[in-house]
Amino acid sequence: MRPRSTHTPPVIDGVEWVRPGPTSTQVRGDVVLAVVLMAAAAASVALHRATGYGDSAEWGWSALWAAGVTLPLAARRLAPEVVVVVMSAVFMAGAIAEVGEVLICNIALFIAIYTVGAWGRSRVRALVVRAVIVVIMFGWLLWTLIYFSAVQDYLPDLDREADGPLSPYVAYGLINVLTNLLYFGGAWYFGDAAYRSARARAELEQRTSELSSERERSREQAVALERMRIARELHDSVAHHVSVMGVQAGAARRVLERDPDAAASALASIEQSARDAVDELHGTVTALRAPDDAAASGADPAGSTLGVARLPHLVDDARAAGLPVELTVVGDPHDVTPMVDLTVYRLAQEALTNVRKHAGAAARADVRVRWLDDAIELEVTDTGVGDRVAAGSTAGVGQVGMRERVAAVGGTLELGTRPRGGYLVRARVPYRKASR
Secondary structure: OOOOOOOOOOOOOOOOOOOOOOOHHHHHHHHHHHHHHHHHHHHHHHHHHHHOOOEOOOHHHHHHHHHHOOHHHHHOOOOHHHHHHHHHHHHHHHHHOOEOOOHHHHHHHHHHHHHHHHHOOOHHHHHHHHHHHHHHHHHHHHHHHHHHHHOOOOOOOOOOOOOOOOOHHHHHHHHHHHHHHHHHHHHHHHHHHHHHHHHHHHHHHHHHHHHHHHHHHHHHHHHHHHHHHHHHHHHHHHHHHHHHHHHHHHHHHHHOOOOHHHHHHHHHHHHHHHHHHHHHHHHHHHHHHOOHHHHHOOOOOOOOOOOHHHHHHHHHHHHHOOOOEEEEEEOOOOOOOHHHHHHHHHHHHHHHHHHHHHOOOOOOEEEEEEEOOOEEEEEEEEOOOOOOOOOOOOOOHHHHHHHHHHHHOOOEEEEEEOOOOOEEEEEEEEOOOOOO
């Protein structure tokens, strides 16, 4: 007999669920139950024989029968179909041999039939085995009743002249039929109910496990998204100013000896850029420490007033760093969410930073803002000749952040070289993100 796995299989709709095998504790409990019932059956046989009822069978045969009708229960959950067949055969043999014990043997057989329904690995096999046993038992009962009615002296205590609507033999037969219907029906019903309960419990545990796994995945995704958001905010708030500081530092170094005033102006710009970087970094850190409700409501994740209205200042900073930039605004401004406002600003900031880093010293840049009916469009072009870093490379963090920002507000982003030379950054951001 192969041991059954105690691992709970998954519950799949349309697929028969197989109940896992019993644990070692359950098997030990079945062994104890079998031994207790065997002792009770032996004691019951002895008591019946002492009363003179049911003493037709030899004592040795009666003791063997008491063991055969109870001890198989030790393996009832390991091989329920085999156990119930063996016990049914022993039960009928004891009845034919007129063993007087009827209480313990009926309890044991009830448990065996119940176990087939509760622990059977195949629902079809459990159905067939129980159906065959019930049919045989009722066939035997009917044959016995017919025999009783044919042998008039077999039940002398029945009063054939009793006053009632039914013959005493018919009434006796109906009592036996109804009793057996309740007996076998109860064992069948409670066995199936136990199987359904175990299946429902396994399904509940499975769903609980799936929900726990889903919560863990959601937590990991939330952490990853938060890390990306932090990286994006830190990059956007610092990279622009550091780039300006680098350009100004290089200019100051080149003119330090021949033009001290120009060098001083460059150093002043570096100082201001450093202060701006610290201020933006402070605002970003403050916002990241704030409750998540602010981000969920569309609040400015940078914790600042940066937005489309600040684009002229951004352009002035770029000019101060030596980059010729023209700003053009078309259309009437619309009300936008803080998230959209900041997104447009950060896109322009990153685009101008990339122009300074990649377009070359002679490049010019144009920033155009178009207020459309349902969206704001930002376009940054330059006349540079330098290639941009691919978004998938290690150094292309800025472009990755641009795509993430635009995707977060439901917009579109176009990046690439222009046919006439230079580079194009075009973003279209709706005023309100479309609901799904």
